[in-house]
Amino acid sequence: xxxxxxxxxxxxxxxxxxxxxxxxxxxxxxxxxxxxxxxxxxxxxxxxxxxxxxxxxxxxxxxxxxxxxxxxxxxxxxxxxxxxxxxxxxxxxxxxxxxxxxxxxxxxxxxxxxxxxxxxxxxxxxxxxxxxxxxxxxxxxxxxxxxxxxxxxxxxxxxxxxxxxxxxxxxxxxxxxxxxxxxxxxxxxxxxxxxxxx
Amino acid sequence: xxxxxxxxxxxxxxxxxxxxxxxxxxxxxxxxxxxxxxxxxxxxxxxxxxxxxxxxxxxxxxxxxxxxxxxxxxxxxxxxxxxxxxxxxxxxxxxxxxxxxxxxxxxxxxxxxxxxxxxxxxxxxxxxxxxxxxxxxxxxxxxxxxxxxxxxxxxxxxxxxxxxxxxxxxxxxxxxxxxxxxxxxxxxxxxxxxxxxx
Numbered sequence: 426x427x428x429x430x431x432x433x434x435x436x437x438x439x440x441x442x443x444x445x446x447x448x449x450x451x452x453x454x455x456x457x458x459x460x461x462x463x464x465x466x467x468x469x470x471x472x473x474x475x476x477x478x479x480x481x482x483x484x485x486x487x488x489x490x491x492x493x494x495x496x497x498x499x500x501x502x503x504x505x506x507x508x509x510x511x512x513x514x515x516x517x518x519x520x521x522x523x524x525x526x527x528x529x530x531x532x533x534x535x536x537x538x539x540x541x542x543x544x545x546x547x548x549x550x551x552x553x554x555x556x557x558x559x560x561x562x563x564x565x566x567x568x569x570x571x572x573x574x575x576x577x578x579x580x581x582x583x584x585x586x587x588x589x590x591x592x593x594x595x596x597x598x599x600x601x602x603x604x605x606x607x608x609x610x611x612x613x614x615x616x617x618x619x620x621x622x623x
Numbered sequence: 624x625x626x627x628x629x630x631x632x633x634x635x636x637x638x639x640x641x642x643x644x645x646x647x648x649x650x651x652x653x654x655x656x657x658x659x660x661x662x663x664x665x666x667x668x669x670x671x672x673x674x675x676x677x678x679x680x681x682x683x684x685x686x687x688x689x690x691x692x693x694x695x696x697x698x699x700x701x702x703x704x705x706x707x708x709x710x711x712x713x714x715x716x717x718x719x720x721x722x723x724x725x726x727x728x729x730x731x732x733x734x735x736x737x738x739x740x741x742x743x744x745x746x747x748x749x750x751x752x753x754x755x756x757x758x759x760x761x762x763x764x765x766x767x768x769x770x771x772x773x774x775x776x777x778x779x780x781x782x783x784x785x786x787x788x789x790x791x792x793x794x795x796x797x798x799x800x801x802x803x804x805x806x807x808x809x810x811x812x813x814x815x816x817x818x819x820x821x
Contacts, residue, residue: 467676474665482696482698484743485690489687491686491689492687495683495685495686499680542737544682
């Protein structure tokens, strides 16, 4: 199965990927953990450009995430799924829908089309939105460090709301997980939700 | 007006951009010359990644060109056209159609959709395909220098044929110019062709 984790920075995605991977491996499953943007050599170079590059046009940003994603699908995700492994991805297509599609106003439909073209239509079997109040995420995340984070509270608020909107629109695929709980409890909720597809 | 120049490396695009720009300026017109990928700070960084990065997935390559193009449109081309200038671009959307759409087999329709989404639908008023036999282009270009050029003769042949196919499909916009002529004669042909829209 292919599972992605979404949420604002500081929502606990990395922790949940790790906890689910440990659980699945303990059950004897093969698991590939990856992250966006990055996860490949080209992707890490694009990540650098995205996080520390200068001002860029919204569609430039969207296309750079897309470029990294296309590489990750071809090089990592598709071969892993074809080989029978589970793939857990820290951010995937919904990050583009939330950040560029909604928060930057490019439009969910257009960003989704743009992404489906370049990923060969690959969507996760299930996506978890790690839902925490924005103040809590900001507190956990610590000092602001990259370009997207520096855009400040108004943009962060828009992204936060965008994710909730996506969870409503794509309700069959995207599940909100309460990430204010202790991590082990959130992880247990996620495992329960995956029981029917794993 | 917005005019793009296309053709394999060594077909004389840079020279023709320069000659047309000189002619238009002599007529008192304001002209902006630019090139792809590049033409902006972010674009030049993407250019580096494209020309000297490692092996990449076809859609990653397509999305990186697209990212550079989106930036160039927003930062250079659209403002110049809005300000009344002529824009002459060394490569634009047809490069993606020829290299990724046809030669790499991603499909012209999908690459075109992908591009129109991110450029806000901006197409040139007129595009000139500088048409030279492949051997002539190879001879003019000198020692091979970047990743795309290193792919060799089979790929170059595919791109060469792809451009001719595009000139047939988009016959109203794309004009084949004989680039085996002395540059000044090719330039005169191009000026004649532009007479009705300039």
